[in-house]
Amino acid sequence: MEDIKSAMNEHLDQMQALLEKFSAELKTGFQPAYENFMGFFHAIDWKEPWLICLMSFHIVLLLMVFLSRRNVNFQMFLFLMSLAGVYFAEKINSLLAQNWRSFAGQNYFDPHGLFISVLWSGPLLFISILLLVNSLFTLCVMIVKWKKAELRHRARLSRGKED
Structure with a gap:
């Protein structure tokens, strides 16, 4: 039973880490893509x-x-x-x-x-x-x-x- 609880806790910790990483990426938004596009746009004559x-x-x-x-x-x-x-x-x-x-x-x-x-x-x-x-x-x-x-x-x- 302890093995199941520890496996469940590890799984929940992994899910929490993934969720935090995803929310951090959402906070940055499309800024990197926008900056890359603008760099490409301005590099062209x-x-x-x-x-x-x-x-x-x-x-x-x-x-x-x-x-x-x-x-x-x-x-x-x-x-x-x-x-x-x-x-x-x-x-x-x-x-x-x-x-x-x-x-x-x-x-x-x-x-x-x-x-x-x-x-x-x-x-x-x-x-x-x-x-x-x-x-x-x-x-x-x-x-x-x-x-x-x-x-x-x-x-x-x-x-x-x-x-």
């Missing part, structure tokens, strides 16, 4: 022409997604191209890391690919998610239309048998 072109590319792509939301085939093309852009991000990163002096003021292209992930793959993944949601919505609308047409067809067939 946002006035470089190639960065402005990159952001413009993402904005134009997003506008194309919204303007072509009724064209399913074009949307699938955009979806595949944006996912291909994410797939080739590592190769793009290594290519840009080798040639950064020809277009940038500093080398943003680290071996881990953080910069390219945030400014290239992140927006492309967001756009891909929008395309996927639109495709699913279009698919649902198409299924409803198909089911209504099927029900109308069955109603016509049943009326024809009654006559």
Whole structure:
């Protein structure tokens, strides 16, 4: 019985320590993440022409997604191209890391690919998610239309048998 009590007390002590550690982490909040983000944000020279072109590319792509939301085939093309852009991000990163002096003021292209992930793959993944949601919505609308047409067809067939 004493072994059970001591094991229970040890377990409660571990739980208390975990709870205190968790509450201490909650007290610090998102401050470390915010500081890391701000450090990343301020390390980038946002006035470089190639960065402005990159952001413009993402904005134009997003506008194309919204303007072509009724064209399913074009949307699938955009979806595949944006996912291909994410797939080739590592190769793009290594290519840009080798040639950064020809277009940038500093080398943003680290071996881990953080910069390219945030400014290239992140927006492309967001756009891909929008395309996927639109495709699913279009698919649902198409299924409803198909089911209504099927029900109308069955109603016509049943009326024809009654006559």
